[in-house]
Structures are given as C-alpha cells and as structure tokens.
Amino acid sequence: MTSREEALLTVRDLRVRFPLKAASLFAPKRYLYAVDGVSFSIARGQTLAIVGESGSGKTTTALAVARLIDAYAGSVNLQELDVLGLDREALRAARRRFQFIFQDPYSSLNPRLRAADIVAEPLPPMAADARQRIVDDLFEAVGLRPEQQRLFPHQFSGGQRQRIGIARAMAPQPDLIICDEPVSALDVAVQAQVLNLLRDLQSGRGLTYLFISHDLGVVQHMCDQIAVMYLGKIVEYADRLSLFQNPLHPYTRALLSAVPRVDPTVRGGDRRLLLQGDPPDPANPPRGCRFAARCPVAETRCHQEPPALRTLRNKQQVACHLVTEDAVSPLG
Numbered sequence: 001m002t003s004r005e006e007a008l009l010t011v012r013d014l015r016v017r018f019p020l021k022a023a024s025l026f027a028p029k030r031y032l033y034a035v036d037g038v039s040f041s042i043a044r045g046q047t048l049a050i051v052g053e054s055g056s057g058k059t060t061t062a063l064a065v066a067r068l069i070d071a072y073a074g075s076v077n078l079q080e081l082d083v084l085g086l087d088r089e090a091l092r093a094a095r096r097r098f099q100f101i102f103q104d105p106y107s108s109l110n111p112r113l114r115a116a117d118i119v120a121e122p123l124p125p126m127a128a129d130a131r132q133r134i135v136d137d138l139f140e141a142v143g144l145r146p147e148q149q150r151l152f153p154h155q156f157s158g159g160q161r162q163r164i165g166i167a168r169a170m171a172p173q174p175d176l177i178i179c180d181e182p183v184s185a186l187d188v189a190v191q192a193q194v195l196n197l198l199r200d201l202q203s204g205r206g207l208t209y210l211f212i213s214h215d216l217g218v219v220q221h222m223c224d225q226i227a228v229m230y231l232g233k234i235v236e237y238a239d240r241l242s243l244f245q246n247p248l249h250p251y252t253r254a255l256l257s258a259v260p261r262v263d264p265t266v267r268g269g270d271r272r273l274l275l276q277g278d279p280p281d282p283a284n285p286p287r288g289c290r291f292a293a294r295c296p297v298a299e300t301r302c303h304q305e306p307p308a309l310r311t312l313r314n315k316q317q318v319a320c321h322l323v324t325e326d327a328v329s330p331l332g
C-alpha cells in the first residue's frame, strides 16, 4: 500500500491466545499463542493475502479482526471505527461491515433455504420488491441465472455454491470481505473461474478482500500485498511483485517451491527447498526463530534469538537474522 492510499483496515500488534488444558488444578495457566503480534493494513479496493501452512493462525487472525473471537491485545481499525473497543450494541451494528466467504460452500450454506433467501439473509429488513431487486442484481453479478434463485444448495455444483456464497457476502455492501480458503475445496478449473469472478467483482464494485490461502500459487494473480505467516507471526510482508520476484525469507522460498505453476517470469521456487517435517508445537514454540528447525541455513544465533520483523530499504518486511538491509536472502 502506498502512502497516498488511505487504509481501510489497520491491524496493529494483534494477539490471540487459547487456554491450554492444565496438567493439574494448581498448575500455572498456559496458553497457545495462535496470533502473536500481527500487524497489517489494507487499502480500499485492494486485496491482502495471508498465506501459511495449516495452523499458522490465518483463520484466527481473520476471526479476531471481525470480533468473532476475542483478541487479548492489539488494535483493529476499520476507518474511524475502533473495532476491538466496540460495546455489544455497536458491535452488532458493525457486524455487517465484515462478511466471510468460507472454504466449504456446502456446509456454509443453509440446506433448507432457497438460494435467493440465502443471498438475502444478511440484508436488513426492507420491502419485498427492494429485496428482490438486490437479489436479482447479485445473481447476475456472480453469473447465476434468475431461475436458479428457487433452487436449494444441493441442486448446485461446488463452484455454483461458492458463487452463492460470494453473492451473500456482497449483499449488505460490507467494507471488507474475508475469503478464507475460498477455492481450496474446488477442482483446479473451477478454482480459476471463481478467482476470476472475485477479481472482476473487485474491479467492478471496488470490493476489498482479506484473502486467506495455504497456497501461494492461488494468490499469485489475486492480491496486491502478501503477508506470509508462520506459527502465529508474520515472517514476510511485501507487495505481490516483490514477494514473487525476490522472496527473502527461507520459509517463503519453501512455500514457493511447493507451487507447481508459478508464472515463468517470476523467480519462483527452489526445488531443493521442499518443506520437510511439521511446524513445531504451537503450544511450545522454540525460543529463537520459529522456523529454525526446518531452515536449511540456520545458524546458532537463530536458535537463540527470535528475529524481529524489520522493514528493509526496499520496504519489504522480513523476520530473518540473515536477510541483509539490501534485501539479499541467505539463500542467494
């Protein structure tokens, strides 16, 4: 995001923890720090992608931003609105400003409602004809036919169900649409159609997305900025071109090496860096760099001191001791 673009959403030092089961009644309380000091911002009409393996804290971040779970520290500002400071009533009014599109379009749609009623669900009370006009417009926008409004979710394909989910998310004209793995459950060909639809709707209607994926390949044509998360922390944060052309963090490189069809003009993945093993236990993270046990260039210092997220001269942000100020990765 450039300084000229006003931030729609600003998240600072967000922290979410879940209590762990205590070993005994008198044992000290322990927590799993699922989101451990995450900061980012999104300009109106843009997309920020959050990418990382399962368990890195992507969904928890999104839920905390929309106040669907509680953060224990940090701030979330939606323009003028201090989201984490809202009382119950103000929160109810603010809820429609965030809408979600989920991974599984089947389980997230009420099977007993007709498609038109699913799409109209988040609308405020209004006259029937006004409501119908909005539903007609949304069906057309997402490429569904008017006669499909009467059908039930099981009468649609997976891709069509996701179109219903997109129409529903757009219905109350939210400020931010949070797409949590919106195409992960779909076939590759259908994935491309849904991603294209999301992009077209964004340019036509000025939508703003927080787009969550475990797959850098999915977001490579889909976002303006990318935050790479590992075990509750952002380890690299950059605009899309910089991240694909000059990925700096060893974990970003490893994620890229798992992308089969990276655009040939970008630097792409290093096949030698295929990720091995699992991330460490999030309830008991290592003292130093959280990626150290899987990092091919880890040094003694990496196991002792956690690297801070720094902003380099080229504005890329990275949390790695060995990346230089001139944005040279330890992997060359």
Ligand SMILES: Nc1ncnc2c1ncn2[C@@H]1O[C@H](COP(=O)(O)OP(=O)(O)OP(=O)(O)O)[C@@H](O)[C@H]1O
Pocket: 018, 032, 034, 052, 053, 054, 055, 056, 057, 058, 059, 060, 061, 214, 282
């Ligand atoms: N309600 C909860 N109670 C306890 N722990 C939780 C809860 N929700 C998430 N966690 C833990 O918090 C961490 C982050 O989970 P989260 O679902 O945010 O990850 P994710 O990046 O969205 O993963 P995935 O790609 O699998 O969806 C994980 O270790 C998870 O087990």
Ligand code: SF4
Pocket: 249, 250, 251, 289, 290, 291, 292, 293, 295, 296, 297, 298, 299, 302, 307, 319, 320, 321, 322, 323, 330
């Ligand atoms: S800080 Fe060290 S262990 Fe962590 S990613 Fe950088 S080089 Fe690897």
Ligand SMILES: [Mg+2]
Pocket: 058, 059, 060, 180
């Ligand atoms: Mg998730």
